[in-house]
Amino acid sequence: MRVEQDMEETKIKRWSKIIAAWTLLGAIFGTVFLILIYLSIIEEELSVVEHIDCYVNLVLAPAIFYGLWKIKPWGWRLTVISILLTWLYTIFDISMYFQKNMGIALSMFLFIDAAILRFLFKPEVKIVFGIQNWSNLRWTITPLWLLGAFLASNYFFGDLVAVIFSLSLFLGLKTAKKYRIEAAN
Numbered sequence: 001m002r003v004e005q006d007m008e009e010t011k012i013k014r015w016s017k018i019i020a021a022w023t024l025l026g027a028i029f030g031t032v033f034l035i036l037i038y039l040s041i042i043e044e045e046l047s048v049v050e051h052i053d054c055y056v057n058l059v060l061a062p063a064i065f066y067g068l069w070k071i072k073p074w075g076w077r078l079t080v081i082s083i084l085l086t087w088l089y090t091i092f093d094i095s096m097y098f099q100k101n102m103g104i105a106l107s108m109f110l111f112i113d114a115a116i117l118r119f120l121f122k123p124e125v126k127i128v129f130g131i132q133n134w135s136n137l138r139w140t141i142t143p144l145w146l147l148g149a150f151l152a153s154n155y156f157f158g159d160l161v162a163v164i165f166s167l168s169l170f171l172g173l174k175t176a177k178k179y180r181i182e183a184a185n
Helices: 002-038 048-069 073-097 102-120 123-129 135-157 159-184
Strands: none
Touching: 002 048, 002 073, 002 102, 002 123, 048 073, 073 102, 073 123, 073 135, 102 123, 102 135, 135 159
């Protein structure tokens, strides 16, 4: 029994380090992108909000990296909060500057964020990180999946299909959840 727990904990730590590396990689690419803009190698105009987002990411990413790499409870919390803030920023960004080709790229990052949140909210992961009483934020995973599905289907099939697909997916998830609850009783 203890061997299985150790194997599970090792697996959780490995995935935490992969997520940490993903975060650090994003910070490195963001930094290179900013440097290329400042050196006028890339001609891009960043809005004030985009500048703030870049600088916040440059500060948060190394902290998240360290917190997840070292399996710190504050690293878990910082990751969850930053994903939720990124999600809100993405919605704001989409509403202000949406271009059809952005949808597929944004949907991939939303799916990654949703997968990371799903991983972080697993009970065994929360135990390894020493987290308690954060399960009420688990609801955020479904909207991330739905927004990602909407953006991806909008890219390939257009607005009407994206709305119908996302609504169908939402109703299907609600039905599946209801069925699981009824089956458990």
